[in-house]
Structures are given as C-alpha cells and as structure tokens.
Amino acid sequence: MIKDVIKVAEEKMQKTISVLHSDLSTMKAGRANPTMLDRIQVDYYGSPCPLNQVANVSAPEPRMLVITPWEKSLLKEIEKAILKSDLGINPSNDGAIIRLLVPELTEETRKNIVKNVKKAGEDAKVALRSIRRDANEKIKALKKDGHISEDEVKKAEDNVQKVTDKFVKEIDTIIAAKEKEVMSV
Structure with missing residues (x-):
C-alpha cells in the first residue's frame, strides 16, 4: 500500500517535470525553435x-x-x-x-525571460510540494485506518521526501540550464 502511494506520487512528479519541459520549450531563447x-x-x-x-x-x-x-x-x-x-x-x-x-534578444528581454523561467520553476516546485502533501495525507490515512504503524508512517514520509528532493534537484538543474541558454549571447 505504501509503495503504491509513493509510486503514484513519483509518477505525478515526473509529469510535473514533463510539463515544465514543455513550458520552457515555448520560451524563446534567441534561437529559432x-x-x-x-x-x-x-x-x-x-x-x-x-x-x-x-x-x-x-x-x-x-x-x-x-x-x-x-x-x-x-x-x-x-x-x-x-x-x-x-x-x-x-x-x-x-x-x-x-x-x-527571430530577433536578437536585448538584455532586458533576456532578464524578463529568465524571470519567467524562474517563475515556471517555482510553479513546478509548488506542484511537487502539493503532490508530497497529498502522498503524506494518504500515508496518515493508512495509519488512521490501522493498516500501518507509526514507524512505517515515518519511514514512508522519509521516502516521499527523498523522492521530492530528487525532483526538486532536477527542476533546479533544468532551470539553471535554461537560464544559461537564455543569457548566453
């Protein structure tokens, strides 16, 4: 049961990363795409x-x-x-x-794009935290129903946090790469 909750959370987080990729691909970076x-x-x-x-x-x-x-x-x-x-x-x-x-990007335009890139990254992180919260609530519901012990709850929440941290790190990497792409002249 716990594995299912974590697996569903991980799949949702992966979809969040996919949405972030597609959002970023529509932001111009000075090159025609x-x-x-x-x-x-x-x-x-x-x-x-x-x-x-x-x-x-x-x-x-x-x-x-x-x-x-x-x-x-x-x-x-x-x-x-x-x-x-x-x-x-x-x-x-x-x-x-x-x-x-596609015109050359001005410094001001680049900074605006970077601001939008960072906002997209933040939005993705908010989505990840929401998914984490939902997963933790499901885990607590399993304990409340008597299916798992307090120790299992703690271990499961730690696993959910590890998965969340992994995806947050991935978002940071994606955002940093996009910022570098936008700011390179």
Whole structure:
C-alpha cells in the first residue's frame, strides 16, 4: 500500500517535470525553435487548430523559422495568428511560405525571460510540494485506518521526501540550464 502511494506520487512528479519541459520549450531563447509556435492556434475553417497540425514548421537557420502550410489558403490565417500571439515576431509571407526571423534578444528581454523561467520553476516546485502533501495525507490515512504503524508512517514520509528532493534537484538543474541558454549571447 505504501509503495503504491509513493509510486503514484513519483509518477505525478515526473509529469510535473514533463510539463515544465514543455513550458520552457515555448520560451524563446534567441534561437529559432519550432516548439516556440506550439501554443499558436490557427482558425481552420471556423475552429481553432494548433499550428503544427495545419503546417510544417522548420528551423533552417539558427534565427529563422519557416512555416509551410499544407493548404495555401491558410497563409493569411497563420499570419494573423502569429501577429495576435505574444511572440513579438513579424511574419514575412511570400505567397507560399511564411518566414519568421527571430530577433536578437536585448538584455532586458533576456532578464524578463529568465524571470519567467524562474517563475515556471517555482510553479513546478509548488506542484511537487502539493503532490508530497497529498502522498503524506494518504500515508496518515493508512495509519488512521490501522493498516500501518507509526514507524512505517515515518519511514514512508522519509521516502516521499527523498523522492521530492530528487525532483526538486532536477527542476533546479533544468532551470539553471535554461537560464544559461537564455543569457548566453
């Protein structure tokens, strides 16, 4: 029973790390990365659709993204969606493809991105602590129901804390790497 509680907590913590990775991948770091456009929704015949489902996005150069829509009629809609987004990049439409030139990041922009990176890291740590609290409550409920002893509760809580510490350390490593990537000119 205790192992199940710890296993579930560990799986949830791993999902938190995955969410953090996907959040960080959409933050621009001065280099063109197709995942920067993952959150962009294009109006596809009246319904919103992710950009990567209506077009091919590639990065032929370090600071350029090329969007090749599968239907030429979507060029205008894709262009509109990019302009509405918070990317701050102006699309260049040549009638067949859309080019996005990712500008060099200013010092101020870099610092804002680092602030957002740190916030994402903190949010992930809060999620981990919440998962830890839930696991500890389940362990205490097992004791209350008479399934485990006080010593087993202490040992299980220590194991949950070790798992939490491991994931917090992983978050710190991920955040430090992303900060370094953003701040490198």
